[in-house]
Amino acid sequence: MRFIEAGSVRLALREQGDPADPTLLLIHGYPDTHRVWDEVADLLAADFHVVRYDVRGAGASSTPRDAGGYALGRLVDDLAEVLDAIGKDTVHLVGHDWGSIQGWEAARRFPERLASFTSLGGPGLDQGSHFMRNAAKREVAGQAVRSWYMAAFQAPGAGELAWRTVAPRTLARTMRLSEGIEPRDGHPADTLVQDGTNGLNLYRANMFAGRDLVPEPYVDVPLQLIEARKDIFVSPKLLASLHRWVPRMWHRTIPAGHWAQRSHPATVARMIAEFARHVEHGAEPSRELRRARVAEGRKAFDQRLVVVTGAGSGIGRATARAFAAHGAEVVCADLDLDAARRAAEDIGRLYGTAHARQVDVSDTGAMERFASAVQDDLGTPDIVVNNAGIAVTGPFLDHELTDWERTIGVNLWGVVHGCRLFARQMVERGEGGHIVNIASLAAFVPSRVLPAYSTSKAAVKMLSDCLRAELAGRGIGVSVICPGFVSTPIAGNATYRGGDRALTEQALQRRGYAPERVAAHILRAVHRNTAVVPVNAEGRIGYALSRLSPGLLRGLARIADSDLGRLAGKD
Template identity: 40%
Template sequence: MTDWQRTDITAGAVRIATFSYGDTTDSNRPAVVLVHGWPDTHHLWDRIAPQLAEHYRVFAYDTRGFGESDRPTDVPSYALPGLAEDLFAVIDAVTDGGSAHVVAHDWGSVQTWEAVTTPDAEKRIKSFTSVSGPNLDFLSEWARAQLASPTPGNIGRALSQVASSAYTGFFQIPGVSDAFFRAFGSEKVWTEFLHTIEGTPRENVSFAPTLREDMISGLKLYRANIRGKLARPEPRPTKVPVLEVVNDRDIALRPAIFDLTHTHAEKLWRKSGTSGHWLPYTNPDYLAETAREFIDFVENGTSSAPNTIDRARQLGKPLALTGKLAVITGAGSGIGRETAYALAALGCEVVLADINVASAEETATECKAKGVLTNVYELDVSKVAAVDEFAETVRARHGVPDIVINNAGIALAGSALAATDEQLDRLFDINVRGVISGSRAFARQMVARGTGGHIVNLSSAAAFTPSRDLGLYSASKAAVLMFSESLRAELAEHRIGVSAICPGIVHTNITSTTQFAGAADEDATRAKIDGFYEKRNYTPDRVARQIVDAVVSNKAVVPVTPEAEFGYRVYRFFPWASRIAARQKLNG
């Protein structure tokens, strides 16, 4: 376990065991107080404290009823106002009456919310990083809002949270829940529970010898607060800067319950990822870096590179992808441009890459108008070294992306026999190697970060619709499809989704630049095909909507247009029919 230095303070009649880590003598360094939840102690922070201690004076404490602090036997002693006073008492003690930044998890976050909504809290709490712990007054307000407007969506969100919180009803039953944890509250059982439910590395968990006792006494938190807060909410505002770290796979708390925080927090930021409830155990490096960046931002008014805090600022109700970073190649036109617009409209910061910088800048203008951070880079995806350099630049300047859209591509039609080697190399360098390079470079970053992500690769209906006039193009897109399916399997354990998007006949500028190998009059053939696509009038914005849906829903293969959906099923169930149709010439 981490080498903590213990001192005791008194909060009212309760003795609170308080701990420091590292050198805390330099008063010029900001103070950070770490607050644990149920059933943990200050050892929750064993892997985070050393990282924060490189920059700050770090303190933690065992909240009342846990670890080495006093354990009142009566339930009312665990009411939130008293717990908030404990936090203020700790801050006063470790800062000599000054102020501190607070990072809190689970019930530690719940009680810190009580503190930061206390009048003048901003004089003692400089910032609050909240992890997996809501303000119970805000939660009650949110639940009432869902019931007041019983649409299917609202009812679904409410029922989802009820299901996630069902265990709290069991915790309310004295005797029964106590007996359960006496029987099953061992360190071994709890370690295996976290490993099974969230994939938490066994070596990351740090429990106090009092774990079983902490589990039982900590049940008083539930009994003292939940029913009263849900029945009689009193939401109060806060001026303290707050960063909500929202975990999409939290088994206890659904992300939707945080939707009303912005109505009470004047200065609010939000970061989300595919982590679970016990983020301090499962991915301590990510949480330490996130907290450090936010604390530095509050201290200095600016964020160090990579700047992930600016995009996390929440000015209103969170959008579907608020705070996410998306990278789009081929963003200067067509599907890439429309996808950039769609992601920006949902709150994503966007990084736009294209071989034609001027066209990408045009896309950026509209994205910026939607109020999101936008940056443009020149990129030739056919160059592996250039893709790797681009990925590293994005990581260094903007952070690891949450969404990557490998969209850049070209078309080549006509006879496979007539195509030149130069045409063949260019087609596969862009369509296949470009997709693979982008996927590999950014997937490595996502895996290292450990909070999931999503990669979208643009394939085509041609991948499963053989054609005598599109053999080479079909081969390139079939490679993208199979690579995406295989990569999806490889990255599943890292919570990184991969989607292959397979549009059919979509009118973009790719048709006007398509080369037709072996055509007697290439310009006339191109004009005829482009005219047909224009009359078909399936616009790229409709594909962009499907891409966003694939990201949100983590879909594997998405045939987009009606003909793509038809062709996908024909090829799967009646391949002989596809082979017969493939003999038809593209231009009649």
């Protein structure tokens, strides 16, 4: 720690790491001090020269004499004084909350001194003002509700009273309950009450203060926007509006709240380091950073890595092609390697990059090797579609034990393996993802001729519901797709313990519901993060009846024709 003079105040400055390395300058927000960055700074100091300081009126820095000393221009002048004090012509700037507001203004005023800017938690004042003046009324109202405290802080004495009474306890409780952050030495700081009281002037000097709005507040600096999806203070619509002001922008998301650097320090540090290295040295960006690049005309799933099991035919093949058509790189996995290769080659000719892999989804070891190989060779998948499945038809008493073992092994254990292995990769990466599990109408409609198949698919649906609840906080969506009768090769590949194979295959073809239509539902489910998707007429009707009158479905199962193919043919 050392102190530097910045106009009428003294700023407490801390440096870590080798000054010969590229410099990262981390600026904190309100009501924090530089100590909010402790975990992130420690992770970065091995490869970067990390500089932090307490902004005026916070922590160990001195306090301006009046509210005018907190004007944004003064804050940015302090930032320039810090750059001079550390003797750096350019730095990689990182700002959080009010530190981010200062960063936007600095990037506009002296872009030549910033190699890059990473904004965590907010826009600049000018960019935010343009949004509040020009966005749709509903979007403006949504942000206004999140920003209620800005108006409250204008009332003389109200904010000061809050910081002397309930605000410190409320802050600690909010951090603990909404973000899982426990207080630790340095955060919240011992000076919290004074910092919070002083910092009220940030709002009084800059909000509703009649600032001249910059007509076109463009920022000509490589800018990485890290959107904390659970930040209660900033709306996604406001952050999305920033794209228009930044020609070179990368927009990344993290499943975290306002203090992401405390709750997810490893992910935040990795994002900062990766972006700085890319700008500083031209380092090859990761798939995640390439995907984050904001550009016109990008496809919906551009730069996404998608894994599809059972991709050699039917719904799996159609799904792999659909994702590829929308910009994704696809891994086509199937027990039949030749079929996987044909699917991948077709995608390569028509759309882009695809990879063929052979795997038996029911084999624990094989799936573990497959998941590791995907991560090692291509990276962590963004989307995984657990589609591989088989069917056995006929009455329960005609099923052999091996029929149950094979059906449960592929239809349920295959999904369990895919969810377990790839969800863990997504969690460790810390940038979210999506898992799609293919179930069936049979998951909620009982049948006399599909006991093993229906049992496995019902388990897949319940597994998906459980996983969705568990992984939501990690930013990972889970969808279960429940098609009715679809014209795929599954009937031809089924094991028959009763019923007529030819009749069943013929009935499914007559149904005429193409797997490409199921694939469209899958892409829509990922885009919208939909929990349960019943597909086609019988799927939707069956799902509705299972919720409204399950007894009726049980009764229909007792009287239904025991020949699945004949039943399907009557649709």
